[in-house]
Amino acid sequence: MRLVIDAGNTNIVMAVHDGTGWRGIWRISTDAQRTSDEYAVWLFTLLKHCDIDPAGITTAVIGTVVPAALYHLRRLCREWLYCEPLIASSDLDWGFEIKMDTPSEVGADRLLNTLAAHQIYGGPLVVVDFGTATTFDVVDQDGAFIGGIIAPGVNLSIEALHQAAARLPRIAIGRPQVVIGRSTVPAMRSGIFWGYVGMIEGLVARIRSELGQPMKVIATGGLAPLFAEGTTIFETIDSDLTLEGLRLLALRNPTPSLANDWKRQPTGD
Structure with missing residues (x-):
C-alpha cells in the first residue's frame, strides 16, 4: 500500500491506496510546527479505525506547497513507516511538458x-x-x-x-x-x-x-x-x-531508497 500526502496551506490530506482503490482519506489542519510524532499518533489512530495495518504501507509520496511542513512529514514516513517518500517537484518525470518561464x-x-x-x-x-x-x-x-x-x-x-x-x-x-x-x-x-x-x-x-x-x-x-x-x-x-x-506521479518515478540510518531495526532477542 502507498501513503499519499497532499500538504496545502490550509489542510493536509493523507490517504492510503491499496493498488485498486482508496482505503481511507483523512484531513488535518496545516501546522508547520506539528511534529512527526504528532502526525503519527493522528494517522495511526485513523488507520486502526479503518482496519489498515501500518506495516502494509511500504511506499509514500508527498506533494506540498508548504516547505516548512515537509521536514516533519518526511520524518513521519521514515520513522514510523520505514520508507523514503517521493517528493513531488518539477524535476521529476511528469510525462508532460511544463511550458512556463520558470x-x-x-x-x-x-x-x-x-x-x-x-x-x-x-x-x-x-x-x-x-x-x-x-x-x-x-x-x-x-x-x-x-x-x-x-x-x-x-x-x-x-x-x-x-x-x-x-x-x-x-x-x-x-x-x-x-x-x-x-x-x-x-x-x-x-x-x-x-x-x-x-x-x-x-x-x-x-x-x-x-x-x-x-x-x-x-x-x-x-x-x-x-x-x-x-x-x-x-x-x-x-x-x-x-x-x-500524486499516485500517478509515484507510478511514473522510481521509489526512493531509505538510508541505512532509517531502516527498520530488528525486534526480539
Whole structure:
C-alpha cells in the first residue's frame, strides 16, 4: 500500500491506496510546527479505525506547497513507516511538458492536478482548484501545462473584508437565494458567492477565447461542490484530483531508497 500526502496551506490530506482503490482519506489542519510524532499518533489512530495495518504501507509520496511542513512529514514516513517518500517537484518525470518561464516556480499541486486531469479526462482542459488560492490550470491537448491564473481564495477574500472594513463581520460562505442583499450579511454573501461565480465564468471564457478552442472545465477543492450550485460551467467535480495526481506521479518515478540510518531495526532477542 502507498501513503499519499497532499500538504496545502490550509489542510493536509493523507490517504492510503491499496493498488485498486482508496482505503481511507483523512484531513488535518496545516501546522508547520506539528511534529512527526504528532502526525503519527493522528494517522495511526485513523488507520486502526479503518482496519489498515501500518506495516502494509511500504511506499509514500508527498506533494506540498508548504516547505516548512515537509521536514516533519518526511520524518513521519521514515520513522514510523520505514520508507523514503517521493517528493513531488518539477524535476521529476511528469510525462508532460511544463511550458512556463520558470518551471520550478509552479506549485506541485498545480502540476499534480494537470497530470491527473489529463489522464482521466483528456485535453484541452482547465482545472479550477478552490484552495487557499483559487487557481486555474490550463492544459493543452497533449497534456502540457501551459500556464494559468492565480486569484485570491474565497476564505482569504472573506477574511480581508472583515479585517479591512471595521463594520463588516466575518461571515460563513453559502449560496444566497437572491442576488440583492437586503442587509449587510446577505449583501456580503452575495458578493462573495456570485462574485466568484462571475469571476470563474468570465476567466474561463477569456481562456477559451485566447486559445480559440472549447475546453473542458474540471473543478476540485473543498468549495467546488458549493460553487457548482451556481454555474453550469463545470463538466465534473473531482475532489480527489490532487491525490490521484500524486499516485500517478509515484507510478511514473522510481521509489526512493531509505538510508541505512532509517531502516527498520530488528525486534526480539
